[in-house]
Amino acid sequence: MVVIEELSKQYGSLRVLRNINLTMETGLFGLLGPNGAGKTTLLRTLCTLEPIERGRVSICGFDLKQEGHAIRKRLGYLPQHFQVPGSLTGEEILHYMATLKGIKNKQDRNKQVARVLEEVNLTAKARQKVRKYSGGMLRRLGIAQAILGNPSLLIVDEPTAGLDPTERIRFRTLIDRLSKDRLIILSTHIISDIEAGCEQVAVLHRGSVAFNGSVADLRNIATNRVWEVTVPFTEYEKHLRTWKVTASRQEKNMAVLRVIGDKPPVSNAKPLEPGMEDGYLITVKSDTDY
Amino acid sequence: MSTMVAVVRRECGLLLRKKKIWIAYIAYVALWLWVIVPMEIEPIPLQLRGAFFFNRLNYILFFAMLFFSLIGVYGARSTRLSEFSQLMMTSPISNGELMWGRWMSQAIGVLLWTLFTIMIQFLWYQWGGVPATQLGNDVFYTGMMVGSGVLFSHALGFSLGMMGRGVWIYFLVTSGWLALFWVWSQVENHDIHAYHPMLSLFMPASLYVWVDEIYSGWGISLQLASGLLHQGMIAMLTLLVLGIAWGIFLPKRRIPWERKWNLPVIGILFIPFLCLGFLRYQGIASEWQRYQKEGEFYAHSIEKKKTSEVNWTLETMKLNVSFPRERFLVVKSSSQVVNHSRKKKGELWMTLYHSFKIQAITGKNVASWSRKGDGIHLHFKKPLAEGESTNIHFRYQGNPERIWQQTGRVKTGVVEEEGVFLRKEDGWYPLLGLRDLGDSWVDKHVPWRDFLAPTVMSEEGRTTFDVTVVDPLTPYPFTSNLSKGKGNHFKGSSQYGAMLLAGHFTHMKIMGTNIVVPPEMIPSARKIIARQQPIWQDIKKQLGTSVQPEAILFLPTGYEVDPGNERFTDQGVGVWGVQRLEQLMAEDEGTTIKGWLPVPNHSSDTQFFRAAITWGMSRQLREQHHNRLAHFIEEQGVDGIDGQKKVITYLEEADKHGRRVYQERIRSLYQAYLRQGNDDFTMRKAIQRLEQKERGGHKG
Ligand SMILES: Nc1ncnc2c1ncn2[C@@H]1O[C@H](COP(=O)(O)OP(=O)(O)OP(=O)(O)O)[C@@H](O)[C@H]1O
Ligand SMILES: [Mg+2]
Numbered sequence: 001m002v003v004i005e006e007l008s009k010q011y012g013s014l015r016v017l018r019n020i021n022l023t024m025e026t027g028l029f030g031l032l033g034p035n036g037a038g039k040t041t042l043l044r045t046l047c048t049l050e051p052i053e054r055g056r057v058s059i060c061g062f063d064l065k066q067e068g069h070a071i072r073k074r075l076g077y078l079p080q081h082f083q084v085p086g087s088l089t090g091e092e093i094l095h096y097m098a099t100l101k102g103i104k105n106k107q108d109r110n111k112q113v114a115r116v117l118e119e120v121n122l123t124a125k126a127r128q129k130v131r132k133y134s135g136g137m138l139r140r141l142g143i144a145q146a147i148l149g150n151p152s153l154l155i156v157d158e159p160t161a162g163l164d165p166t167e168r169i170r171f172r173t174l175i176d177r178l179s180k181d182r183l184i185i186l187s188t189h190i191i192s193d194i195e196a197g198c199e200q201v202a203v204l205h206r207g208s209v210a211f212n213g214s215v216a217d218l219r220n221i222a223t224n225r226v227w228e229v230t231v232p233f234t235e236y237e238k239h240l241r242t243w244k245v246t247a248s249r250q251e252k253n254m255a256v257l258r259v260i261g262d263k264p265p266v267s268n269a270k271p272l273e274p275g276m277e278d279g280y281l282i283t284v285k286s287d288t289d290y
Numbered sequence: 291m292s293t294m295v296a297v298v299r300r301e302c303g304l305l306l307r308k309k310k311i312w313i314a315y316i317a318y319v320a321l322w323l324w325v326i327v328p329m330e331i332e333p334i335p336l337q338l339r340g341a342f343f344f345n346r347l348n349y350i351l352f353f354a355m356l357f358f359s360l361i362g363v364y365g366a367r368s369t370r371l372s373e374f375s376q377l378m379m380t381s382p383i384s385n386g387e388l389m390w391g392r393w394m395s396q397a398i399g400v401l402l403w404t405l406f407t408i409m410i411q412f413l414w415y416q417w418g419g420v421p422a423t424q425l426g427n428d429v430f431y432t433g434m435m436v437g438s439g440v441l442f443s444h445a446l447g448f449s450l451g452m453m454g455r456g457v458w459i460y461f462l463v464t465s466g467w468l469a470l471f472w473v474w475s476q477v478e479n480h481d482i483h484a485y486h487p488m489l490s491l492f493m494p495a496s497l498y499v500w501v502d503e504i505y506s507g508w509g510i511s512l513q514l515a516s517g518l519l520h521q522g523m524i525a526m527l528t529l530l531v532l533g534i535a536w537g538i539f540l541p542k543r544r545i546p547w548e549r550k551w552n553l554p555v556i557g558i559l560f561i562p563f564l565c566l567g568f569l570r571y572q573g574i575a576s577e578w579q580r581y582q583k584e585g586e587f588y589a590h591s592i593e594k595k596k597t598s599e600v601n602w603t604l605e606t607m608k609l610n611v612s613f614p615r616e617r618f619l620v621v622k623s624s625s626q627v628v629n630h631s632r633k634k635k636g637e638l639w640m641t642l643y644h645s646f647k648i649q650a651i652t653g654k655n656v657a658s659w660s661r662k663g664d665g666i667h668l669h670f671k672k673p674l675a676e677g678e679s680t681n682i683h684f685r686y687q688g689n690p691e692r693i694w695q696q697t698g699r700v701k702t703g704v705v706e707e708e709g710v711f712l713r714k715e716d717g718w719y720p721l722l723g724l725r726d727l728g729d730s731w732v733d734k735h736v737p738w739r740d741f742l743a744p745t746v747m748s749e750e751g752r753t754t755f756d757v758t759v760v761d762p763l764t765p766y767p768f769t770s771n772l773s774k775g776k777g778n779h780f781k782g783s784s785q786y787g788a789m790l791l792a793g794h795f796t797h798m799k800i801m802g803t804n805i806v807v808p809p810e811m812i813p814s815a816r817k818i819i820a821r822q823q824p825i826w827q828d829i830k831k832q833l834g835t836s837v838q839p840e841a842i843l844f845l846p847t848g849y850e851v852d853p854g855n856e857r858f859t860d861q862g863v864g865v866w867g868v869q870r871l872e873q874l875m876a877e878d879e880g881t882t883i884k885g886w887l888p889v890p891n892h893s894s895d896t897q898f899f900r901a902a903i904t905w906g907m908s909r910q911l912r913e914q915h916h917n918r919l920a921h922f923i924e925e926q927g928v929d930g931i932d933g934q935k936k937v938i939t940y941l942e943e944a945d946k947h948g949r950r951v952y953q954e955r956i957r958s959l960y961q962a963y964l965r966q967g968n969d970d971f972t973m974r975k976a977i978q979r980l981e982q983k984e985r986g987g988h989k990g
Pocket of ligand 1: 016034036037038039040041080
């Protein structure tokens with residue numbers, strides 16, 4: 001559905017995207033990467049908001065550079081910083097966006113707006129001014145407007161930031177359902193968001209694709225590289241500096257550490273089952289090590 | 291389209307929900323109240339209400355243009371850069387719909403401001419009882435000017451705001467406007483002639499002189515046509531600017547039809563702008579050329595000093611005038627001139643406006659003639675001895691129209707379907723002597739700055755006129771300062787000369803004076819004459835001189851010519867501007883009397899004398915100054931009055947004996963004035979003589 005070839009972008013002398021090559025198919029596509037990696041820039045480019053300097057992108061068979069209008073007809077987008085005029089109500093915003101998306105028929109619009117409000121559990125707050133929304137409510141309104149018009153390409157930039165656990169679960173279910181028949185590109189810092197329903201993952205690091213593959217592939221990177229080490233609590237600080245510790249817990253006066261490393265850090269280290277997060281960290285860290 | 295409507299509705303709703311906007315509007319209304327209320331505490335004459343409103347509005351307008359162009363820059367920037375707007379850009383809406391929708395929603399706010407402005411004007415006029423027609427005119431004019439001006443500036447700011455991310459655009463726009471204000475303030479606050487008229491082509495709007503083809507004064511009736519043309523041009527430019535903004539706004543995001551149509555639309559919008567702009571340019575250029583040509587003509591007139599042939603009289607003048615079309619007349623004239631000089635005269639200068647084409651000058655005694663400017667030099671076959679007369683016949687035709695610059699742009703020599711206005715001073719028939727039909731100064735340092743004014747001319751003797759209009763052109767009846775006979779036939783003897791007038795006028799006699807006046811102004815005319823009549827009588831009674839004019843033409847603004855700023859020509863035909871009855875200002879009795887005194891304001895002594903005469907006639911003044919002459923004189927600010935103590939005492943002495951005695955003294959002083967002449971007259975000398983005579987009288 002989306003084919004990105006040799007995509008590059010620069011802000012002045014800062015190279016934000018470097019020769020990106022990605023192919024995305026129907027389903028959920030997770031985009032990971034540390035702050036400043038270029039995720040938002042990549043997503044904005046796909047949304048036709050950023051001009052393409054080098055490389056080629058084709059979405060649903062349309063060339064991004066030439067046929068942006070055709071892509072916009074099929075697009076739903078939740079920006080990282082979703083801001084709307086505070087004096088409007090949630091419902092008004094949705095109606096406005098629906099009109100912009102070309103849903104001209106009033107009845108149609110009413111139905112769709114009611115539906116998306118229901119999906120994000122905002123029906124009760126629909127008539128309230130957006131100014132009075134909490135951060136999470138605003139985020140949910142953003143999700144609602146993105147899925148208006150039943151877009152075949154849904155791009156959501158950190159959709160779950162600020163959502164409470166219940167809402168996050170509701171969101172995941174929604175995404176699961178929607179991803180059956182469309183491509184959803186989701187960028188996030190919360191690995192568990194994509195761990196469940198995601199087939200395709202890419203990790204962006206410093207503007208380059210550091211990893212591209214399935215969730216299992218990402219997890220497999222960490223196979224035989226995750227260890228559990230128990231050390232006296234007094235040495236905890238010292239080991240933090242020398243080892244790559246990704247988690248820790250206290251047991252009596254001992255510290256149990258989850259350590260990433262090619263070799264076991266100590267002889268009595270216990271090998272652990274790798275998680276996606278471990279794969280991600282290895283991808284990102286090995287890169288930093290250069 | 292429907293998407294754009296949705297954008298406009300939504301964004302406009304958003305705008306109007308902002309409290310700040312309403313605070314700004316309320317502040318604007320308050321600003322006007324702050325201007326108006328102190329003004330209304332002292333009641334103001336009606337016609338000044340308009341002048342006052344437009345004067346203040348002109349300043350406000352310029353700042354509004356600055357303000358709204360900054361708003362436009364802001365609007366464009368938020369359209370390009372705001373988070374929500376970026377979200378809108380990911381929807382299929384076209385660039386044009388998005389951009390124009392945003393622009394329009396702001397423009398509605400701009401128009402709301404205009405609406406507030408004309409509402410204020412409307413209410414203020416209503417409250418002041420300004421007549422409905424003027425109110426309608428003024429409000430329409432304001433709406434058109436202000437609306438198109440601010441809309442343009444907003445569009446310009448919007449278009450510039452599309453150009454870059456930097457805030458430098460705000461500075462650019464601000465400094466651009468301030469530069470324009472500077473030019474404007476140089477122009478409007480200084481002499482009316484201080485700028486090249488072509489500059490007015492570049493003004494987005496102005497309530498003053500800018501809109502007329504050449505320097506014009508205030509008067510909506512004068513400016514409405516050129517104002518409409520100019521603002522039409524500005525409106526077209528506004529559309530053009532928006533078309534260009536459409537091209538600048540995210541060119542890569544354009545959808546296919548926009549890509550195809552952007553340039554053609556800009557091209558199509560360019561055409562009407564170019565046409566209107568060219569018309570406007572032409573209008574200014576041709577008027578300006580004509581004005582300059584005339585100015586140069588009179589500046590270089592070699593006969594500037596010579597005025598009239600003192601030793602001749604024009605006994606009779608028979609004129610046959612036809613007006614075959616607008617701005618054109620054909621005249622056949624027969625005149626009889628008489629030589630009064632002791633010497634035999636073989637030549638004579640006469641004057642006829644230079645733009646006429648003379649077909650023939652004939653006469654039994656006419657040997658040859660030549661033309662030099664407005665002058666015609668005639669040579670006789672047989673020189674004329676004292677008392678001898680000869681007949682001269684002219685045949686000529688041409689356009690008599692002339693344009694002057696006074697307090698406003700004024701046309702004379704008008705021959706149009708709506709009316710005819712031919713004054714003697716236009717040289718529309720052969721005048722006796724070599725005369726200047728215009729006066730002009732050219733400023734060498736500022737090449738475009740020159741001044742062209744009509745001249746005043748007086749005749750030595752009376753002429754018997756016989757004027758027939760054969761091809762009247764206009765449906766209106768003709769009138770004249772001469773008595774009307776049957777049809778368009780005028781006859782009579784006049785010292786002034788002949789004036790021909792047709793239009794929406796009535797000819798009538800009020801208290802013995804011939805009056806030509808637009809019918810709806812008759813009540814005003816009656817009131818004005820009723821005010822002057824007792825003064826004429828008083829002057830006649832006290833000084834023995836009649837100052838009552840032969841005729842008075844009451845002309846609505848636009849026709850009025852005010853030669854030399856005198857109230858009436860000294861030949862006894864007054865040309866006065868007239869206002870509707872309800873707009874007439876109260877006149878100060880003293881000022882009115884002074885306006886009629888046959889003693890010109892020449893020296894401190896004549897100034898003193900004028901005050902003294904006025905005192906004798908005015909009842910009002912006596913009340914105001916508690917019968918204290920000295921008090922009144924002091925207030926007149928006459929130069930060197932301290933040295934005139936004795937004279938004042940003398941006059942006060944007379945005043946104590948009653949009005950009759952005082953008036954007698956004044957009459958004697960006037961006799962002395964007539965003997966001594968304007969240059970040599972002093973009050974002291976005159977009184978000394980008088981006292982001597984009185985003493986002599988007592989002795990004998
Ligand atoms: N408009 C801009 N001008 C200049 N540099 C920019 C601009 N936008 C982003 N950048 C830079 O580009 C790089 C990538 O930014 P981007 O927002 O795409 O990162 P991100 O992966 O979304 O980060 P985060 O997880 O924090 O959202 C950063 O270094 C950022 O500073
Ligand atoms: Mg981001």
